[in-house]
Structures are given as C-alpha cells and as structure tokens.
Amino acid sequence: MPYLGELDSVRALLARGTSILELGAGAGRLTRKLLEWGLSVTAVDNSAAMLAHVPRDAKPVLSDIEKLRLLEAFDTVLLASDLINHPSATSRKSIAATARRHVARGGQLLVERHDPDRLRNAQVGAVSCVNGLRSSIEAVRCCEDDIEMTVRYDMDGRTWRQSFRASLLSEAEIEGLLTEVGFRSFEWFGEKRMWVRAA
Template sequence: MDATREPHFTGTGPGSQTHDGCSVELYRRARYAGEIDHLRSHFLAGTSVLDLGCGTGLLAHRLLDFGCTVTGVDNSAEMLAHVSDRVRRIHADIERLDLGERFDVVLLPSGLINHADATVRRAFIAAAARHVAPHGQLILQCQDAHWLRTAALGPLSRSSELSIDVTALARATVDGIEQVRMTLRYVMGDDAWTHAFALVPLDEAEIAALLRDHGFDAPVALDDARRWFAAKPRR
C-alpha cells in the first residue's frame, strides 16, 4: 500500500486515486442524483456554504444552482481541478482547516462523520465548529448504522450507468469500538474501480454526543431515513 494513503483506505481502477482511496475519474463521471434536493429550504439563494470534502463538486455545483455562495474544501488537488471556478476552491485537509471565516451552513456529507479514526471524526466536527456562523448550522450526512452492521457480500446498487457490489466485508472491535471494513466494486461501461475503506456505525445518540462535545445543540433529522441531520451552535 502506498505509504501516503490513510491506513483504512485504498483504491484501484482507471485514473488516479486520492490518499483515501477515492478514484478521481469515477467521481468525475458521477452524475447528480438529487442527493440534496430535499434540503433545498436550508440552502436559500445567497446562503454561504462551506462544503467539506467537496470532491469533484457533485454537491457544490447543485448548491450553485440553488443560488448559494460556495467554498469547497478537499485535500485532493486532482478532485478540485474538476470543480467549477464559480466555487471558491480550497486545497486543504478538513481536520486542519482554519479559514478565519464563518458560514451560514457548513456541509459535511458522504458519511465523513463515520470515519474509522475517532481522532479524525472529532477533528472534522471541530473544523465545522470553527467555521459555522453563530446563526448558522452544520448539516451532515451519516452512514446507515443498521446497514453497516448487517450488509452482506453481493450487489448493492444497479442502474443503467453504474453497478456497485460489495466484494469484501469484515467486522471487528478495535479499541472497544465496532468497525466495519468493506470493499466496493464500481462498474461503469467497460471500466471498473474498487474502494476499500473502514467505517464505524454511529447511532444517533453517539452523533449527538459528538456534536454536543463541540458546542452544538442536539441534531435534528432532515429526512425520513435519518441519514441527514442539522445542528446549530449552542448559544
């Protein structure tokens, strides 16, 4: 494994991979599928948004369509190269980010809160706390804890453009914390990629405790699946 990669993450396939195993070409080809359309009321025109881990801009570009002012942060320069120049692009690690600015909304998508390393999880939320305005909110997306605990090998998702399969799966307790290690295989046309990663299932009470420790009020679910939550800074 490349020594520059995080120990929990690897990736293979056409094009380059980021240090957390994400394939830039796969993300570049991905199409927006309505991921944040149900959150539109939180992203009114003129809202300043800090998109943490923006990748190639899948959500950032939709936020522009909403009329938001968007700052996108990613630690992959190759990912950022595919983000619109209408987005203010910041090449940096989330956990060390300190822009000295505050935003109406800090967005932490993609289940980043489920990172396998507790220190990194806390650093992500601390970065959000540094950048959210007193009147603003953190909006985060978590992984489905039940699915992480029960997922099995085999097909995960099928569409006319992309198929996803779970090709490796292991569960263990590390330092007293439940951890899931998984490899997904993505196929798009004649091309295939893999992404191996480790995550921790977090129940809502655990997410609430993490947010509380960093100065946020109790999170409020924004969808029926309870995958998206909003939390305001405690006053």
C-alpha cells in the same frame, strides 16, 4: 459519479444566496448541485487531483479538514459523504471542531452519516443501479464497532473500486460528538434519518 439525490432531503434548508462550506468536496459532484441552487460554495478537499474538477464558480481550498482555519464563517457547513463515520475518534472530533469553527452565528451544520443498519447487514453482492451506475460490494468485514468494505462501481464499461473503514455511529453518538464541540438543537432528516442539522 452522477448526482444520486443525496442532498434532496436537506434541500429546503439550503437557501439561495447563502454561503456554504463544503468539507470533502471531492470532484465537485455535490458542489455542482449547490451552485445550481444558487449557493456560494467554498469547496475543501485534501486531494488536489479531486479539487481540479470542482467547478470554477466554487472557491477551492486544498486542506485537510482537521487543520482548516479560514478567516470567514459560513451560513452552512456541509459534511456529507459519511465523513463523520471516520474510524478514528480523534479525527472525528477534529472534523466536528472544524465545522464548529466555521459556522456563522445563527448558522447550521448539515451532516450526512452512514446508515448503521445498512452497514451492519452489508453482504457481498449487487447494491444498486442508478442513473447507469452499478454498485456492488466486493468484500466486507466487521471489526468491533467498525466495518471494512470494498465497493465496486461500474459505469459505461469502466470500473472503480473504493475501500474504506467506517465506524458504526448511532444518532446519540453523533449528537454527543457534536455537543462536545459546541453544537446544540439537533433535527434529523430523510426517510432513513441519514442527515442531521445542528445549530
């Protein structure tokens, strides 16, 4: 997928020359932007196939986020792509604890979450067309505090589908989870407050 501007609202917090641990880096879509902005990136993913596409200037680490124990700490830990909305509360806590273990003294955690209103009101049909990538919802189902969804992506005559389950989390619930693992001082960013910075 092309870069769709996801990091733009937190870009001012990402200083050139600083270190960043990117959790759930995938094929390096955001990694490329971070490198372009002059950060030193360690990219973590549990899929070797995805990590194989991460640019060589980043340091790849094949691991589950929950089990990650690196010997270094980072100026920034980045948890993008709504991984904080994991449907298991136990996994959410392990992921948050990993972030805490790897933030350097005086460093920051940046978390991107799902827009809970958008998830709650999601309906089958077209979603957007940005930079040649058309996305649409093929199926959506609400189950208590979770949403199950299949999203279809079309670009250049090719089609991909991604099915996922995500927990609807309020700002207070996310701050509560991050507080439990040792973060404090929360600041929300972006027009729809999709990003939180925790110190």
